[in-house]
Amino acid sequence: MGQAGCKGLYQSLLDYKTEKYVIAKNKKVGLLYRLLQVSILTYLVVWVFLVKKCYQDTDSSLQSSIVTKVKGVTFTNTSELGERLWDVADYVIPPQGENVFFVITNLVVTPNQRQETCAESESIPDALCCEDSDCPPGEPVVAGNGVRTGRCLRAGSEQKGTCEIFAWCPVETKSRPAKPLLGEAEDFTVYIKNFIRFPKFNFSKTNVLDTTDRAFLKSCKYGPKDPYCPIFRLGSVVSWTGSNFQEIAVQGGVIGIQIEWDCDLDRAPSECYPRYYFNRLDNRFSENSLSSGYNFRFAKYYRDAAGVEFRTLFKAYGIRFDVMVNGKAGKFNIIPTIINVGSGVALMGVTGATFGHHFLMMGVNQNTGIWGHTCGMKGSFFCDLVLIYFIKKSHFYRDKKYEEARDLEVLAQMAESSQQSVAPDAAGLAEQPEVQDGGGAQKENGCVCRQLLQPARSGRQGNGKVNVEQLQNLQTVEA
Secondary structure (H helix, E strand, O other), rough: OHHHHHHHEEEHHOOOOOOOOOEEHHHHHHHHHHHHHHHHHHHHHHHHHHHOOOOEEEEOEEEEEEEEEEEEEEEEOOOOOOOEEEEEHHHOOOOOOOOOOEEEEEEEEEEEEEEEEEEEEOHHHHHEEEEEOOOOOOOOOOOOOOEEEEEEEOOOOOOOEEEEHHHEOOOOOOOOOOOOOOOOHOEEEEEEEEEEEEEEEEEEOOOOOOOOOOHHHHHHOEEEOOOOOOOOEEHHHHHHHOOOHHHHHHHOOOEEEEEEEEOOOOHHHHOOOEEEEEEEOOOOOOOOOOOOOOOOEEEEEEEOOOOOOOEEEEEEEEEEEEEEEEEEEEEOOOOHHHHHHHHHHHHHHHOOOOOOOOOOOOOOOOOOOOOOOOOOOOOOHHHHHHHHHHHOOHHHHOOOOOHHHHHHHHHHHHHHOOOOHHHHHHHHHOOOOOOOOOHHHOOOOOOHHHHHHHHHHHHHHHHHOOOOHHHHHHHHHOO
16 A cells, blocks of 8 residues: 555656636526626726726825914913013914924913022922921922922921922912913914925925915915815814814814825826815823823023023913825836736636637536537636536536546556456446537547447457557547
């Protein structure tokens, strides 16, 4: 058994497999075959070429520059600042206009701070003390405002107090106002100028329309009626994110402005326009969340008549706008076109489609309904699975599709070594369904096969041997 297995394995390594084309007259399989072809062809034409434009070479390495300009003024009257007019230089940070800009909407003001000693804020846990030893001198207060002096300051007869610090005094103690100081910033506008370039195609573009009308930028506002105007109202931008401007102005927030370029360079350059998308980037789902809102501190410094420096500290709440740009450009190129067409042809080959001539006979399934044919049709993978595994008479189709051819000497040796089993095999071969064809040549071949089988059967009954010449003639007719 071991030697026979090794011999069979060795012989199988030298086998050669070639295709055999079988035409099935089966309406169900034929209909499935055509439906698969139509589906794949529709996918290639509609999705691959029309929607995805896979015939184009693309460039997504976008080079971009952003310039922003905010405009608007408002007036406030507070106890800390008095009457004050706010313009762009006061509420926009940074003033040079980059792709990230911040608009102040609310303030906590601590005026007239000087460098001296004072009590630390009671809201800072590390500043609490019961005696002077709890305030080692020279050590800074963790998350505090200054450096300890070594004294513990207590109010009245209370047991606990706060450490004395050297800092900008008085320290900030006020809470955030419930109403935004600059609520009228809702009507401010921002002009976003975007320059882009696709280096692969050496194509440059800006989001400002090419027009000679100087009044265009002074009168337009971005919106559904004017989608190509680069001037945006801040209140509208916030509302497009699903938020309320007055609510977000209290504690601040982060808004993302996305500029999307998708340029088809097979068309005129004037048809390449940007699209704008707006999203809120900070945590807006929990009003009490520590991660929601946006604020920071800054100060303005002065000197009194004696030359002593003092400052006004501002804790600014506001809206940060992040302008982000991405996009791609596409232009016809023969290489991706050939690659995608070749991929489509390969995909069509899975269902048996070719661009050469091919045949799949669709008719009434009578008896076998199989004809051998050597036309230019690829093997139908999916339809073959249905044909040889899932329909009636699948065993017959399977036997016709997969055959084994051997040399004449091997056939003669097999016939001589299996004398007892050859006679039943010949009888079974005579009982197989006849192959039908419309051509006269194939009918004649069928007659010759039956004539050759008769002496073969009689010879096997007489002496149990098969003439090699008869096998050669039979193989020639079947081929």
